[in-house]
Amino acid sequence: MTQRIYNFNAGPAALPLPVLEHIQEEMLDFRGSGMSILEVSHRSKWFEDVLDDTTARIKRLLKLDDRYHVLFLQGGASMQFCMVPMNLAVAGKPVDYVDTGTWSTKAIKEARIQGLDVRVVASSQEKEFTYIPKEVPSDGKAAYLHLTSNNTIRGTQWRLFPDSAGIPIVCDMSSDIFSRIFDPAPFGLIYAGAQKNAGPAGVTLVIVRDDMLERVPATLPTMLKYTTYVEKKSMFNTPPTFAIYVMGLVTQWIEETVGGIEKMEGVNNRKAALLYDYLDSQNFYRGTAMPDSRSFMNVTFRLPTEELEQKFIKESLASGLGGLKGHRSVGGCRASIYNAVPTEAVQALVDFMKEFARKNG
């Protein structure tokens, strides 16, 4: 008998149950091919249809015009930390980064390894990355401005993206892509490891605007050039076929079952409100992010003591609520409430939190 828990993992994270059931259903015979999706050639009509369908869904969901190319890479966001400066730096120009914690910090480190003139134009480090900077100064000279849209560890999120004064924004959207509406126009490049909101670990979505491709140095290794993926439609070599297939099913679920990004954002707003409203209504738990910078994807909070936190994590798991431990670098508790986490899971969490506070407060 299959028993499923409510999964609050930060990534790899919950997938929609209908998606998992669909994968299970056709595991031995993919759409009449007589093969598993794991066994079909990436050059076959079967997989080409998957790739084309997934690409089209992503373009529709994010309202991307024809200037944007949808690419499927490997190596996670961490590989993009080095590929972005390799491909998009411009000789004689600085590159600007905003540091909102761990992932931004790592992206900055990789740009510096390449010897670039990296300017950290804004940072929330002095307050332990508990907020998103209000001001992002720009002198109009940078090759690009790099942002991390959502910080999974600190539970912060750009609720509105800053005005970059015409400088192309490069954004790591690994943990909130497909969760809300945004205007793609200011973005020169968007990247996202799939394993939070978009699919399983093993594929990285890269969305790049045409004009950015002119910057790509011809001398880069073939697999490290964005132009290779554009020219070969992400099939210079064998792509991660299964991970792309699952991303296709997830985007289909957002479009057809949820009803699109607007509906998805509505659900996400309600889930976040459920949890934050409860946090704000009591004194046992304490949210760690500043209210105006709170993430609607990762809700981070502390209990009165570390002992109580351990007890909370243990007892919540025993009650069928998994993945509530905070990131090992900061401790505490964290509920990741990505797209695939249903409202009833968040309601069950709030109910558990109330009961736990009553017993231990």
Add this chain to the structure above:
Amino acid sequence: MTQRIYNFNAGPAALPLPVLEHIQEEMLDFRGSGMSILEVSHRSKWFEDVLDDTTARIKRLLKLDDRYHVLFLQGGASMQFCMVPMNLAVAGKPVDYVDTGTWSTKAIKEARIQGLDVRVVASSQEKEFTYIPKEVPSDGKAAYLHLTSNNTIRGTQWRLFPDSAGIPIVCDMSSDIFSRIFDPAPFGLIYAGAQKNAGPAGVTLVIVRDDMLERVPATLPTMLKYTTYVEKKSMFNTPPTFAIYVMGLVTQWIEETVGGIEKMEGVNNRKAALLYDYLDSQNFYRGTAMPDSRSFMNVTFRLPTEELEQKFIKESLASGLGGLKGHRSVGGCRASIYNAVPTEAVQALVDFMKEFARKNG
């Protein structure tokens, strides 16, 4: 009703049916976690067990001693074409490559992009890569000697690896790893995209010997350094968890169901003999590789005319034999008979070939 075909794809390729059934069985609940393997955290005990078990199985199957590190990367063999020279070149030393066709040629190109002194010490280009060079000269000066153990397109394979006179061999074993016994001692690094003999597309196995790591330049981007994967046990960032899990199941199948690499090699030898013995017994089909260089993984052959080849591919598929079309760069026919392709599939192919020759000869 699930109907499976005999799958002769070159990659992504057939997986053992019990592996697919196992994946299907536990898709919604991975070993009592209440989550799919696609949803469990890479930092959880569940996934750590998968990683440790898979690593241990690979070490046992390939008889690797403690000097060898087993790593899980992304980007396929094509990413290794650039990572190998980045990591293993030595200042002032040339790098030696043997060119046995497409994949070797691409590896050579990537080393040249990096400005290295690349010496092609042997090549079979003058005979359209239909054979494996007999002599591989070495003056003992190279940083490494690069080989491609099996050429999927030309249907050739190093039946015995050459004596490299103490120079560390770097070998792309994407299409024949786990298919036969070999002595790992001369190898400084082995890499293999998983999607032929080892699992699904989306994970690249890298096996690196300790002494090679001393060469890795400190200035490389973090994700492009082998040392990062060694130090962080392939978990600097989220690894391709599902692909590693499937590789674990495939290596478990080789160990426990087939009975180890020796048994696997025996089965593969019998499968190859079935097909090559038939090819050698008649004049309708013509094998394209020189007999002493024939691959036991990819059997390439031509029919009297291209029209007949098209008819053969079409009618074989209608008879439940899939993936027999040759690589688009060379045409003709190809049967990939990797580990997971059962003997009865090869027998069915031979039977079909006989019947087709009788009708069309």
